[in-house]
Amino acid sequence: EPEVTQTPSHQVTQMGQEVILRCVPISNHLYFYWYRQILGQKVEFLVSFYNNEISEKSEIFDDQFSVERPDGSNFTLKIRSTKLEDSAMYFCARRSGPTDGYTFGSGTRLTVV
């Protein structure tokens, strides 16, 4: 299957700034996800998005985070006011249906300085 494309591959931002991470899945997929991986640690679930709505979010996904699918193909994760501890690798994922496998993007490495 075609890959999930994430942009940018690496972003450096100053603490307190807003960042938008982008994901381009295939438009006929219904389920989208954001995960993050702090360096050397486990992959953590952030949020799931189904039928253009958030279906579930984790405790990590606080008011600083938001997701959108603004144009029907791109899927974005916004962090409103970044903190040092937001530095991590952020992965987008998609799946076609509830019993299908998950396909991950190559990730965006976010560094907050």
Next chain:
Amino acid sequence: GNSVTQMEGPVTLSEEAFLTINCTYTATGYPSLFWYVQYPGEGLQLLLKATKADDKGSNKGFEATYRKETTSFHLEKGSVQVSDSAVYFCALDSSYKLIFGSGTRLLVRP
């Protein structure tokens, strides 16, 4: 809640050695189980999966069998190569999201 426990790494092996990476899970019902691999500097790639008890997933010489009696999904490979050096994540499908284990780093030396 549902969770996944993996053996801690790193696991260091010589080329052509036999590999086992242990994975056990806690879950209600019988979730689908996955192994993902992350090569250095890259994203997560699905290695194999099993959707029901006693299923065996296999890919690229790797195998894992869904054992409900021991709630395990151990990853095995008969003869590892240097190119298999990566981090391996066991995961389960929990209410339409993946829950990952902490990952096990594999280092294969020539």
